[in-house]
Amino acid sequence: MFNSHIGEKEHNEARQGEALMLENPSDKNNGRKLFIESYGCAMNFSDSEIVASIMMDMGFETTADFKEADVIFINTCSIRENAEQRVRNRLKEFKGVKSKNPGLVVGVLGCMAERLKAKFLEEEKLVDVVVGPDAYRDLPNLIDLVDEGNKAVNVLLSREETYADINPVRLNTNGISAFISIMRGCDNMCSFCVVPFTRGRERSRDAHSIVQEASDLFNQGYREVTLLGQNVDSYKWEGGVNFAQLLEMVALVSPALRVRFSTSHPKDITDEVLHTMARHENICNYIHLPVQSGNSRVLELMNRTYDREWYINRIDAIRNIIPGCAISTDVITGFCTETEEEHLETLSMMDYVQYDFAYMFKYSERPGTLAAKRYADDIPEEVKSRRLTEIVDRQQQHSHIRMLEQIGKVQKVLIDGFSKKSKNDYAGRNDQNATVIFPVDERYKPGQYVNVLAERCTTATLIGKIVD
Numbered sequence: 001m002f003n004s005h006i007g008e009k010e011h012n013e014a015r016q017g018e019a020l021m022l023e024n025p026s027d028k029n030n031g032r033k034l035f036i037e038s039y040g041c042a043m044n045f046s047d048s049e050i051v052a053s054i055m056m057d058m059g060f061e062t063t064a065d066f067k068e069a070d071v072i073f074i075n076t077c078s079i080r081e082n083a084e085q086r087v088r089n090r091l092k093e094f095k096g097v098k099s100k101n102p103g104l105v106v107g108v109l110g111c112m113a114e115r116l117k118a119k120f121l122e123e124e125k126l127v128d129v130v131v132g133p134d135a136y137r138d139l140p141n142l143i144d145l146v147d148e149g150n151k152a153v154n155v156l157l158s159r160e161e162t163y164a165d166i167n168p169v170r171l172n173t174n175g176i177s178a179f180i181s182i183m184r185g186c187d188n189m190c191s192f193c194v195v196p197f198t199r200g201r202e203r204s205r206d207a208h209s210i211v212q213e214a215s216d217l218f219n220q221g222y223r224e225v226t227l228l229g230q231n232v233d234s235y236k237w238e239g240g241v242n243f244a245q246l247l248e249m250v251a252l253v254s255p256a257l258r259v260r261f262s263t264s265h266p267k268d269i270t271d272e273v274l275h276t277m278a279r280h281e282n283i284c285n286y287i288h289l290p291v292q293s294g295n296s297r298v299l300e301l302m303n304r305t306y307d308r309e310w311y312i313n314r315i316d317a318i319r320n321i322i323p324g325c326a327i328s329t330d331v332i333t334g335f336c337t338e339t340e341e342e343h344l345e346t347l348s349m350m351d352y353v354q355y356d357f358a359y360m361f362k363y364s365e366r367p368g369t370l371a372a373k374r375y376a377d378d379i380p381e382e383v384k385s386r387r388l389t390e391i392v393d394r395q396q397q398h399s400h401i402r403m404l405e406q407i408g409k410v411q412k413v414l415i416d417g418f419s420k421k422s423k424n425d426y427a428g429r430n431d432q433n434a435t436v437i438f439p440v441d442e443r444y445k446p447g448q449y450v451n452v453l454a455e456r457c458t459t460a461t462l463i464g465k466i467v468d
């Protein structure tokens with residue numbers, strides 16, 4: 001097994017029988033503090049937990065205050081232009097800390113690091129180390145290089161790396177919900193998307209290590225895991241396990257462990273997955289199924305490899321096999337050449353599905369993608385904005401309709417903690433992933449399930465009371 005705190009050089013020395021003479025590699029970092037923050041998707045967040053684990057093996061401890069940090073890592077996202085802008089703005093805030101503490105190490109990790117590579121060092125003088133998503137095991141060497149006064153970069157992508165053997169350090173945890181990364185990379189080539197370039201080829205993690213992680217989490221008191229991948233339906237582990245089978249293996253860890261997953265791809269989601277969800281009460285009735293556009297021509301330009309009819313067929317299958325399943329989506333508006341009629345087809349798709357929730361974006365051209373090479377980003381900004389407003393307004397109506405449907409029904413809620421607004425209320429989520437708020441009852445604690453009668457709602461939250 002890989003021992004993440006022994007670098008290549010020490011490793012060789014150790015093999016020559018000099019192990020006893022080695023100073024403990026963690027000693028020199030003892031007491032050094034790591035501040036790490038993540039942007040972008042849940043996968044980045046989950047990666048930061050792997051990075052924290054590697055750094056703690058090196059002797060670091062984590063801190064929530066960047067002003068007292070010896071190392072600041074920022075795990076970055078490249079998905080849209082504004083995601084990168086946020087990272088650059090954030091880096092500016094770290095300048096002051098560096099001027100007070102010249103020994104401070106500033107590192108950029110993740111997708112933007114992978115996209116910009118060594119250019120990052122030229123563009124942002126503050127940055128000392130640039131590390132891509134598949135190179136985190138190299139952190140001990142990279143930090144050594146920086147400590148010796150160098151700048152360091154490792155952005156090699158891998159076809160095998162899944163970090164399967166690294167035990168993530170849970171960051172910002174409530175001790176109840178955790179992410180488990182089940183695969184990395186993406187082999188789809190959606191024309192708008194930078195992920196295949198920043199995350200590399202798709203690879204699936206050893207199924208047994210996933211089940212083991214879920215089981216360890218359950219034994220530590222966690223009650224919900226979310227299995228993560230860019231396209232979970234194409235999970236395929238060499239032992240012959242597909243996603244439906246993996247889902248079942250994780251669901252069998254305990255009926256008291258809720259299992260969620262993200263993201264499903266419309267071209268790949270199978271009836272087998274849906275039947276597996278229907279069979280297991282603890283696999284939550286919630287599917288995130290990004291549509292991107294409701295128009296077949298635009299979907300083709302996007303290289304999504306399904307059309308409107310196919311997507312509707314998948315929605316119908318979900319409705320038939322899992323009645324009451326919540327469905328959310330991602331929408332991109334103003335993609336290259338999108339006409340007004342095509343935009344209306346996205347709205348009519350939204351009317352058909354009546355999504356519980358949606359993430360909605362204006363198209364943002366990303367350098368190096370197929371769309372950037374082939375098509376002009378020709379929809380004017382004000383048209384993109386107006387279309388987005390129409391989409392957001394429509395979604396608000398649908399979210400409200402979906403909330404109203406839950407009123408008068410008893411919800412099985414996993415208590416996450418206290419409501420943000422009041423210590424007199426608990427907050428939790430129902431099976432469909434809606435937030436539910438209800439008065440604290442001393443008999444129940446966070447991490448337990450309770451039955452809550454939903455009595456009213458706001459646009460995004462159900463409000464109710466415990467019923468026994």
Ligand code: SAH
Pocket residue numbers: 079080192193194229230231263264265290292330331332361362363364365366
């Ligand atoms: N793997 C997931 C999506 C990951 S990225 C899937 O295939 O559905 C998350 C979302 O960001 C995408 O679903 C898409 O809606 C949005 N997105 C990706 N690239 C974008 C771009 N160039 N401009 C605007 N939104 C984009």
Ligand code: SF4
Pocket residue numbers: 186187188189190193194195196230231265
């Ligand atoms: Fe990007 Fe498409 Fe892969 Fe999703 S499936 S990560 S949108 S290339």
Ligand code: F3S
Pocket residue numbers: 039040041042043044076077078079110111194195198199
């Ligand atoms: Fe962003 Fe990379 Fe995730 S580009 S959305 S952090 S995979």
